[in-house]
Amino acid sequence: MIALAHEARRLFLTGGLFWGTLSGSAAPSGQYVGAAACAECHREVHNKVRNTPHTRAFETLKNVHADKKASCLPCHTVGYQLPTGFVSESATPHLAGVQCESCHGPSGNHAANPFDPINRPRASLAASICGTCHNAEAVPAEALSFHRPYHEEWRASGHRAVTASLIDDFTNSVNSVANCGRCHSGSARDALIKNDPLPFGQQALVGIACATCHDPHQKQIWTNVLTGARYTNQLRQAITSTNDFFLTTSDNFQAKYNPHINICAQCHNHRGAAWTETARAPHHSPQYNILLGTVGVLPTGTRSGPAGHAGTRFLADRAGRLFGVTNQCVSCHVQKTEFHAGPPQIAPGAGHQFEVTTYESCAGCHGTAANAQGLVVFTSGVISNWIQQVKQVLDTWAATKAPPGLYTTYGTRAWEYTTPGDLSPGGPGPSSAEQGLIPDNIKKARFNLYLVLYDGSFGTHNGPHATTLLESAQNWVQEELSR
Numbered sequence: 001m002i003a004l005a006h007e008a009r010r011l012f013l014t015g016g017l018f019w020g021t022l023s024g025s026a027a028p029s030g031q032y033v034g035a036a037a038c039a040e041c042h043r044e045v046h047n048k049v050r051n052t053p054h055t056r057a058f059e060t061l062k063n064v065h066a067d068k069k070a071s072c073l074p075c076h077t078v079g080y081q082l083p084t085g086f087v088s089e090s091a092t093p094h095l096a097g098v099q100c101e102s103c104h105g106p107s108g109n110h111a112a113n114p115f116d117p118i119n120r121p122r123a124s125l126a127a128s129i130c131g132t133c134h135n136a137e138a139v140p141a142e143a144l145s146f147h148r149p150y151h152e153e154w155r156a157s158g159h160r161a162v163t164a165s166l167i168d169d170f171t172n173s174v175n176s177v178a179n180c181g182r183c184h185s186g187s188a189r190d191a192l193i194k195n196d197p198l199p200f201g202q203q204a205l206v207g208i209a210c211a212t213c214h215d216p217h218q219k220q221i222w223t224n225v226l227t228g229a230r231y232t233n234q235l236r237q238a239i240t241s242t243n244d245f246f247l248t249t250s251d252n253f254q255a256k257y258n259p260h261i262n263i264c265a266q267c268h269n270h271r272g273a274a275w276t277e278t279a280r281a282p283h284h285s286p287q288y289n290i291l292l293g294t295v296g297v298l299p300t301g302t303r304s305g306p307a308g309h310a311g312t313r314f315l316a317d318r319a320g321r322l323f324g325v326t327n328q329c330v331s332c333h334v335q336k337t338e339f340h341a342g343p344p345q346i347a348p349g350a351g352h353q354f355e356v357t358t359y360e361s362c363a364g365c366h367g368t369a370a371n372a373q374g375l376v377v378f379t380s381g382v383i384s385n386w387i388q389q390v391k392q393v394l395d396t397w398a399a400t401k402a403p404p405g406l407y408t409t410y411g412t413r414a415w416e417y418t419t420p421g422d423l424s425p426g427g428p429g430p431s432s433a434e435q436g437l438i439p440d441n442i443k444k445a446r447f448n449l450y451l452v453l454y455d456g457s458f459g460t461h462n463g464p465h466a467t468t469l470l471e472s473a474q475n476w477v478q479e480e481l482s483r
Contacts, residue, residue, distance in 0.1 A: 033111050034099060035100050038111070045217050048217050048219075055098065056097060059097070071140045075132070076097070078095040085106075107119075127151065130209075136148065139347075148349065149352075153352035166184050170184075186211070212236075219234055226242070237263035242310065246269040246272050247271060264287070273295070292306045296465070296468075298472050304465045335349070380457075383467075386467075397480055398413070398414035399412060410428075413430075421450050446473075
């Protein structure tokens with residue numbers, strides 16, 4: 001496995017592998033020259049990169065006396081075992097550490113003739129670039145405890161690829177790339193952030209890759225808005241925020257983009273959904289707004305608000321340490337797990353499947369991980385049953401109170417959107433004109449219902465708000481049934 005990984009890296013950097021739409025250009029040729037040569041023209045980015053852990057990668061090997069291990073050097077130096085690549089610290093000191101050419105390929109020809117477009121180094125979002133090193137598959141057994149399976153976990157996540165239903169749209173419609181690509185295409189989002197021309201066709205079919213969330217060139221300094229703590233990392237956006245945010249397809253991306261909004265909320269927001277919309281149910285992404293309690297329609301006088309999971313409420317232990325979901329989404333969805341020597345030997349987890357695989361981080365507030373898991377199971381059961389109850393009363397309205405033409409044509413889909421949501425399969429709902437026959441109370445009820453359903457957590461993100469939305473929905477339908 002180690003040999004295969006090193007061979008894949010060699011082929012990638014020398015152009016022997018074709019990475020299709022994931023690569024921005026053909027692999028450059030020429031000899032390795034080291035970052036100092038790049039700095040002659042790229043001083044600004046070079047100075048930023050120097051502050052990242054990549055430049056100290058060889059030093060980490062020296063610290064554990066592994067700086068001569070052939071199994072470690074391919075990822076901790078530039079071009080090891082490749083022509084003109086790293087040989088040893090004494091022979092090629094300018095190629096120690098992870099440098100520009102580790103990701104962009106050998107750039108001697110480019111440095112000699114910087115205006116020749118043929119020799120420009122690769123510029124790519126391909127997760128395989130990061131994955132050749134940020135993995136556990138190619139790591140020697142004795143070093144497994146220091147290497148988390150970032151790439152393996154990402155490959156198993158929903159971020160890995162463009163959603164199947166959007167592939168044809170991204171291949172054939174530049175408008176789809178502009179509207180949906182901002183969250184469903186890593187290459188489109190990168191272009192929008194940089195205000196570059198949008199990719200199209202195969203070039204848009206890049207998932208949410210490593211560099212979509214991580215800035216490979218520099219560290220960022222963020223302030224946790226919940227605790228005031230400052231932290232430094234290579235994320236492009238912060239991991240906490242408390243101000244409401246959503247981005248509609250009609251919004252100007254550059255005008256509304258805010259890097260200080262929670263990194264997950266950049267895409268996991270309701271996208272401007274409103275109860276007055278009739279064409280289709282809200283998007284499957286209202287998680288951040290559900291967390292803050294800012295989405296949904298409530299009766300006059302009814303109030304709701306952020307969940308404890310939004311990090312706005314804390315408990316303190318005797319030492320004064322704060323317990324709470326201070327890092328919001330990543331607190332639960334990007335939990336790292338530690339190395340187990342075994343048997344069997346298990347690599348430390350990286351949390352990059354973005355799924356809740358452990359409840360250990362919940363123990364601070366809920367006493368134990370088992371308590372937290374039990375509460376999730378209980379809450380999910382309650383909310384799931386309530387969702388079905390609201391659907392049942394909507395179906396009852398359709399069968400007993402809907403205008404005759406609607407039920408005759410659409411059956412229990414008479415309360416639905418023109419393109420029904422997931423609760424009503426089997427065909428279309430009332431047309432755009434027919435939507436005017438549906439009472440506002442029914443429209444508000446279906447809106448709240450689908451917000452809770454499409455949040456996907458069944459009350460775990462914000463149980464009180466989910467309960468308030470469903471209770472309001474049920475009351476509105478009952479009001480229509482009593483007429």
